[in-house]
Amino acid sequence: MSLPLLADLAQQFALLSFLAIGGVNALLPEIHRRVVESAHWLTDTDFAQAFAIAQAAPGPNLLIVSLIGWKVQGFLGALVATIAICAPSSALTFAVAHVWDRFRDAPLRRAIQQGLAPVTVGLVLASGFILARTVDQSVIAVGLTVATVAVVLTTRVHPLWLLAAGAAVGALVAV
Amino acid sequence: MADDNIVSANVAAPGPAAVPPSRRALFVGFLIVGMQGFGGVLPFARRMLVEQRRWLSEREFIEVLSLSQFLPGPNIVNVSIIVGSRFRGLSGSLAASLGLMLMPFLIVLALAATYAQFAAIEAVRGATNGVSAAATGLVIAVGIKMAHPLKGVAWQIAMAALTFVAIALLRVPLLWALAVLAPVSIAIAWRMQR
Numbered sequence: 001m002s003l004p005l006l007a008d009l010a011q012q013f014a015l016l017s018f019l020a021i022g023g024v025n026a027l028l029p030e031i032h033r034r035v036v037e038s039a040h041w042l043t044d045t046d047f048a049q050a051f052a053i054a055q056a057a058p059g060p061n062l063l064i065v066s067l068i069g070w071k072v073q074g075f076l077g078a079l080v081a082t083i084a085i086c087a088p089s090s091a092l093t094f095a096v097a098h099v100w101d102r103f104r105d106a107p108l109r110r111a112i113q114q115g116l117a118p119v120t121v122g123l124v125l126a127s128g129f130i131l132a133r134t135v136d137q138s139v140i141a142v143g144l145t146v147a148t149v150a151v152v153l154t155t156r157v158h159p160l161w162l163l164a165a166g167a168a169v170g171a172l173v174a175v
Numbered sequence: 176m177a178d179d180n181i182v183s184a185n186v187a188a189p190g191p192a193a194v195p196p197s198r199r200a201l202f203v204g205f206l207i208v209g210m211q212g213f214g215g216v217l218p219f220a221r222r223m224l225v226e227q228r229r230w231l232s233e234r235e236f237i238e239v240l241s242l243s244q245f246l247p248g249p250n251i252v253n254v255s256i257i258v259g260s261r262f263r264g265l266s267g268s269l270a271a272s273l274g275l276m277l278m279p280f281l282i283v284l285a286l287a288a289t290y291a292q293f294a295a296i297e298a299v300r301g302a303t304n305g306v307s308a309a310a311t312g313l314v315i316a317v318g319i320k321m322a323h324p325l326k327g328v329a330w331q332i333a334m335a336a337l338t339f340v341a342i343a344l345l346r347v348p349l350l351w352a353l354a355v356l357a358p359v360s361i362a363i364a365w366r367m368q369r
Contacts, residue, residue, distance in 0.1 A: 015350075016349075017247065017248055018247050018248075019247060019349050019350060019353060020247045020248050020249065021245075021247050021353065021357070022244070023244075023248075023249055023250045024249050025314055025317070027349070028314075029342050029343065029346075029349070030342075030348070030349035033346065033348065033349075048303075048304070048307045049290070049294075049303055049307070050287075051307055051310060051311075052303045052304070052306040052307040052310060053283060053286050053287050053290055053303070054283060055306060055307075055310035055313070056286065056306055057279060057282050057283040057286050058209065058210050058211060058278070058279055058282060059209045059210070059216060059275075059276070059278070059279020059280075059282070059283070060209075060216055060249050060251045060252060060275070060276070060279060061249075062249040062252070063279055063280070063283040066280055066283055066284065067283060067284075067287055070284060070287060075284065078280070078284055082276065082280060085248075085249070086248065086249065086252050086272070086276070088248075089246065089247045089248020089249070089252070089253065090248060090252060090253065090256045090268070090272060092246060092247065092248070093242075093243065093246050093248060093253045093256045093257060094256050094260055094265070094268055096242075096246060097242065097256070097257045097260055097261070098260075100242050107365070107368055108365070110364075110368065111361055111364040111365040111368060112245070112361050112364075113241070113245055114331075114361075114364035114367075114368075115334075115357065115360035115361030115362070115363065115364035115365070116245065116357060116360065116361065117324070117325070117331065118325055118330075118331040118332070118333075118334035118335040118338070118360060119334060119335070119338045119353070119356050119357055119360050120244075120321065121318060121321045121322045121325060121335040121338075122334065122335040122336065122337065122338025122339040122341075122342065122356075123338055123342060124314065124317060124318035124321055125315070125318035125319075125322070125335070125339050125343070126338065126339050126342035126343035127314055127318070128311060128314045128315035128318050129315075129339070129343040130342075130343060131307075131310075131311040131314055132311050132315070135304070135307040135308055135311050136308055136311065137304075138304075140308075141304060141305070141307075141308040142308075144305060144308035144309050144312065145308045145309070145311045145312040145315070146312065147312070148308070148309045148311075148312025148313060148316065149312045149315050149316045149319070151312075152312065152313060152316035152317075152320075153316055153319060153320070159313055162309045162312070162313065163306050163309050163310060163313075165305075165309065166302075166305035166306045166307075166308055166309025166310070167302040167303075167305050167306050167309075168302070168305070169305050170301040170302045170303065170304045170305020170306065170308070171298040171299070171301045171302040171305065172298075172301070173301055173305075
């Protein structure tokens, strides 16, 4: 166990917690930049695997953070990283929740919501772009991504089926 | 504080629980939500809160959701914090968020440990790559769906495009990108309101 590494994990993800406007999916490019490109805690392959496993598990999509912590410092690392990504934003939410309802119709509140909406959209699309560059290393992978986008936009299929289809195609092609 | 909310909830819409849920009920309710949510927890949270346990009316749920999306942090965790605090204060928030995270956290670590055992098998690696590729498609599709309401609003489209270029192409650190783009975008929205 390395205390400096644990402290570093806690600090990195605690800061990211405050920046996670639009949830953890909007945060993926920054997480990739920090843990793969800067800190070299994970390789591109590790990152893609953590992303896949986190998506395949039930629960919030912040679980990729737990897996990064696990990769860096085992169970304790997973615990520290998960708490770090949740605690600061949760404390802020707890504090603001009581005040917010009083300003339901305030013009400033509307301006904040309307102003942040396009930034969030840009962040999520940027996540998709960075993920595609990290994950789609073959023609078949690119095809799977494109097909998934098309199916989601045109049908109401449950996302879990699409992940299962991805797993099946990937397993068969690899064999 | 919590009691006031219950009363107003009952006046606003019929349905929501007359008795505020206990910490234990909050923990269990969100524990079940956490175990259900494959590829997105929010639909399951809505079903539990509005339809099954009736802790919130539909309208209250939308308000809780919009606040939790506006604030930084994982949206669904914010939902659990707000709902927990509304009924039981700080300990309610802790019970709800711990309930939400406990099982997914343990399951994902178990999955990762299992994966490490079988990673050498090519079919397993292939399956993982396939899941990554499909999950990437899910993220892109969500982004496209989220972009629909911006249609026809030129400045919002421009801000979304600017954010995309800064983060995806120029790889500007998120902190600096947000420090510039968020205030500018809010300022434009403010001016457009008048």
